[in-house]
Amino acid sequence: MKAKCIWILCLLCTAGVWAQQIVVVAAESLQPIPGVVISNKEKKVLTNINGQADLDVFSDKDTLQFTAPNYRVLKLIKKRINGHTVSLTRFVGLDEVVISASKFKQEKRDVPQKIINISAKEVGFTNPQTSADLLAETGNVFIQKSQLGGGSPMIRGFSTNRLLMTVDGVRMNNAIFRGGNLQNSLSVNPLSLQNTEITLGAGSVVYGSDAIGGVISFYTKKPQLSYKDAMYVKAHTLARYASASTEKTVHADVNIGFKKWAFLSSVSFNDYDHVTMGSHGPDAYLRPEYVETVNGVDFIKSNTNPKRQIPTGFNQFYALQKVHFQPKENLLLDVGLHYATTSNYARYDRLIRYEANQLQWAQWYYGPQNWFMGNLQATKHSKSHVLFNKAQLTVAYQHFKESRHHRKLQSEIKTNRTERVQAISVNADLEKQVTSSTAIFYGLEYVYNRIHSEAYQEQINSGVQQESVTRYPNGATWQSVAAYASLKYKPSDKFIFQTGLRYNQIAATANFEENNRFLNLPYNNTAINASAFTGTAGISWMPNSIVQWKLHASTAFRAPNIDDVGKVFDSEPGSVVVPNPNLKSEYAYGGELGLVLNFNDKVVLDFNTYYTFLDDALVRRDYMLNQATELMYNGELSSIQAVQNASKAWIYGLEVGLRCRFSKNLTLKSQYNLIGGTEDDNGVEVPIRHVAPSFGNIHLVWQKQAFTVASFVNFNGTLQNHKLAPSEQAKPYIYATDKQGKPYAPSWYTINLRTQYQFKNDLAVSVAFQNITDQRYKTYSSGIAAPGKQVIIAVNYTL
Template identity: 55%
Template sequence: MLTSLPMKFLLFLCTLLILGVSVQSQNVKILEKSTSLPIAGAVIYNASKVRSTMSDIDGVANLSQFSSDDILFVEHLLYQIGSFKTSDMVDAIIYLKPKIEGLDEVVLSASKFQQSKRDIPQKIINITAKSIAFSNPQTSADLLESSGNVFIQKSQMGGGSPMIRGLSTNRLLITVDGVRMNNAIFRGGNLQNVISIDPFTIHNTEVTLGAGSVVYGSDALGGVMSFYTQTPQLSYSDSLYFRGNAVARYATANKEKTGHLDLNFGLEQWAFFTSISYTDFNDLRMGSHGPLDYIRPEYIRTLDGIDQLVVNDNPLLQVPTAYDQINLLQKVRYEPKEDWTFDLGLYYTTTSDYSRYDRLIRYKGNQLRSAEWNYGPQQWFMGNVQVTKLSSNSNLYDKIQATMAYQNFQESRMDRDFNKPKRNIREEAVDAISANLDLEKQLGARTELFYGLEYIYNEVTSSGTEEDINTGTTNGTVSRYPNGSDWQSVALYSSLKFKPNPKFVFQTGIRYNHVVLNADFTENNKYLNLPYSNTNINTGAFTGTAGVNWNPNQTITLKFNASSAFRAPNIDDIGKVFDSEPGAVVVPNDDLKPEYAYGLELGLKLNFENCVILDMATYYTYLDNTLVRRDFTLNGNSEIMYDDEMSTVQAIQNAAESRIFGFEVGLMVNFTEALKLKSDYNIIGGREEDDFGNSTSLRHAAPQFGATHVIWQKNKWQLDAFANYNSELSNNQLAPSEKEKGYMYALDEHGNPYAPSWYTLNFRTQYQFNQAVSLTASLENITDQRYKTYSSGIAAPGRNLILSLKYTL
């Protein structure tokens, strides 16, 4: 009996082996020709299209349903169609060639449902996970900058504030998996919230250039940045599907040390995706060739409670800029039936305390002004549930999607003047609840309808404290925002796509949005003595869009789009109290109205047989009732005491109108299948005119900027030699608010601040050793230029070697 057990076990193993060989013999693997990476989602079907199958995340598809004499077709939106005999495909690897350009890419940001990119009348930039892995960004702000159409401002290393077509911060919308990240305290000043999104988890990023208020409501005046994280992969079989990735990265300019791990477990109906990333940054080193105005000759260090002015041993080292960050993501997918999908996402990120570097380089007389100016941990948590239902017999929809989300944002600020014992501490938190219902319906062969509802609720808590660092005693002080205030939005939208023939698409849409805001200033009136104790906003807005996309032939694509958009005042606009600059304080203003944007965009794409592709767009935006910071009076006083300093009173006001115009051009030259040139250039202009007819430059209109890449890709190698460049902004071209920040800028021959032009030369390579191991290496700013991107308080990295090793389980 005992001797028969090994024999039975051996027979069992042989049976499994035979079955495994039999199963294996029915499989085919779909790979990208240039990189040998697996292609997920490739559809394989026979000539009659009666039978079909799809490749999984490893590029594997099962062919058991096809007969041996079938002619099979392999199709994927991003690759050229291949055709093969079943007998040739069994136990084979099929290589697909990528399409030259992504006109057939599917985008989600335009309607929250899948649409072909060629049908959208607006310009949409698509950044894939593959290109993210190659560009190797340290943060999601750097990820956006790599697109070539988004300008990034930085006040400290733990930051990155996007600018798109002359607009920024709370006039741009950020979404994560369809949920808006913008909240009631998103400010008109520079924002750092985008760094809370982990680049390692991004499957795809879509940047819509221009207004997106019809689908997304308030704040989407200048553009929408839509981040879509990885979706858990099911096995669709009885066996477990497992996949994992581990990444280690090091960078020399800030001694970055990053570790990342993600794991996917897939069952027949359930799938789980877990991700963790940790990054530690040291102080950032700037370049050695450039304006001396940027160097850091000295800094303040506090020992045993005593502030000391310290000579910087390395003036190129920006002290202090170090910080660390952790990102966690857990996603769960459940598919009980083919027409039902349930998705759960849990997101958490937090930073350490990090210094606001631009505040630490200000001088008061001949000495540094601040001993410390820190942000506390920037924390973000989101939990969202999304339910998707497909229907073939409903009169109301073909696809319906319900999304519910809860978010919690926490941030704080701590500052103390040199040799002063009093530390000012202000802490804020926002609880945000949102619910969306989005529907899609095919009304006919040529007409498609998208429509939906949205509700948003934000509650703000805020506190202010004065702490004596010598005695440890604390006292209450004015908070940054009115504590307990809330902001609500309810909206209904509809969008229609009409496609009478394959060459012409017309899209139009309308949205009604109603916003209610309540702010209670009772607590802050202990310190401010405002002429009111509470205020509210109750306002509504209609917005609309209409555009056409015309492809008369294979060479020409014409796009035209007209849109209106709006931004309702939020808690930051109506109730903020903060020191905007030395000697100035912003106070609440209860007399605010929404600002409206009216835009036109014209695009032309010329495609000469996929060898030379020229993509151009020009746009114009008129912003009415622009919310800007201007001098103000409080109880008849133009100055008040704030944080022990007599300060000029300012407030956010509807005190201007803005005109923004620009031109974008992109060029792609495909010399061979392996070698290509890619270049993008952006020209932006804008003027802001106040109620008295005074015209000034627009603060967030970036200088002309662009990038040119020469890319070679073949087999396992990918090489990219590229240059980034930025034109000068003279003192006369700077906005008044920027001229007041001379400590951030270089000085011209007259001693006036200006933004010098700059360029960097860079080289990047990636080698795929096998399907499991790849190495990415970048040498950025090869000539070690010392420069600052426009409006940035921190200088950019000097020569920087980045090494990243990825292992796929």
């Protein structure tokens, strides 16, 4: 309150002069825009690299015109400029700026790959419950969920450790990212995001290993400086409720800015109860009974409401602290501290398994998923330096913690496994404009991961603990050293050529001596030393104002990580995966052709077709250990499997997007994805696990002044049994049953309505009606059914 009073007093004391110095920002991202021309008929000024400009040369009655490439022209009378910030709006269509393609700002139209951009404004309207739900809103990313605390993205037939995630430019993938489904996207809070970019297709030249199917780049909000003498304070709060999971969310962030220093603090808390599925759909998804444990004794309890999925409730907490320091106009220092944690949350897909007509597990849950990241980024601008015009040095430390706890029905033995990963990364990225038509982007990267893995079995009544086989070899390490360079050649606005090359050296070590007390492996340790060259080349050609062609070819790779080399776990009932020290990198070779038709920003059609060949694919296959094909694991005789370079895969697809602006107030948006692919399974071509069925959405949005209404349909095609991957056919408990009694994934659709009303500039209320027809459905490969009909209410207040 005291800070607020000081701020108001400063505003009153400087009311006569504060409008003379402004900062021009992008309306959606709030990023300062350099090089904006501010003019009247006689005079003009330009904003500097921080978007700042001094308006002293103009009189209060002058009409000022704000002009910048890719932004709509804005005209304002100087004395009517409200506040010290002026916002410019981008054109609809191609004229956007993206960062992820080269780690530096580029016009989206210049990039030969398809990149999806999600702004903070869109997040504020769609109100996604998690970052996974945010990705699903695009219509280009398919989301799988094994439990309510889940959200594993699939892009163009690839998933998990074949997709790369970054937060503020820092690699989030670590050495235990697995081929199974991942929930790490949930650690990123969508309410703290400034924008999100999704690169569809390979990104190995810039990002290295794992970036085969795509790159998901989260950029959190940045502290804003004050561009006047008074302190700049801005605060935002949100409260949200969703009926199907009884979600209760609160969020707050506050920005305090001075001339050279700025601080941003953000916190969020989400609480979810057991989620209720819809009424109309397969009965196979219902939850007729569940296990309840009382005083160490398991009871099978009848579910009074079979649509209620027990247990699925959990909660999560996220905190962000950022500091921005600008000692000079051309030097910026940014510090970010991120912390995310959850409560325990049940792995629902395991808890619905039956064995001999009885539920198999009494307990199967993940412990808190913890993530901490501290990063420091120094950015230097220079117009004359021989090596760069802009240079960034990013140093980051991350700590990941996850655990798994499970006990079979009526068993007194509970197995507990805990994993921790410490990750250090250093990135140096530079941009140099060599000539007016040629720019180069280049850099160096070093990544180091160390894994700590623990396991024990616990007697639930006596509490006696006994050591057990760990999921990963304790103390294992994974390192990556890389150098990359990219060239952008733009002789005219109609033609752009980009190419790049990266060299990567990967080293991994693992010691199995501790686990050999239980497994009797024929080796005690392993070391992997692998190298990889990857390249990319593409063109963007605009022969006229309507047509844009994009052609892109690339190679990408994924080096074996510790999850591939050293994991021990039960992959499915009756099977156990053991370490394999004889692995090499898998390679992907891909091509993409895109066509954009832009009819005066009124109708925009976007077509993309792609093809990817994956060679030496790392897949799970049957394996022999000490000449044996079976071993005892967790008290059960299990078939032995291991990750091997034993497959090839072919993936292809078509993406069609439409944006139609019927009037100033009414817009239609739609996205459709068709994906296919097969992989080699011991000489037989079979469907690929992460190739999703056809999916997409249709949005009709009406907006007038402060009121926005969006009606939309989400839809998903059918995957018949013969199109399910063998690993999916082996999980009938998560699927519906066809007429032959075989598992399959039915098609589904939902009808939805979302509204928002903005009261002046400080209060906004959103109400959404989701799954209005109360469909009972699961997204492909998901263990949990999606929410039935629900109402989501959110209240935003900005100070």
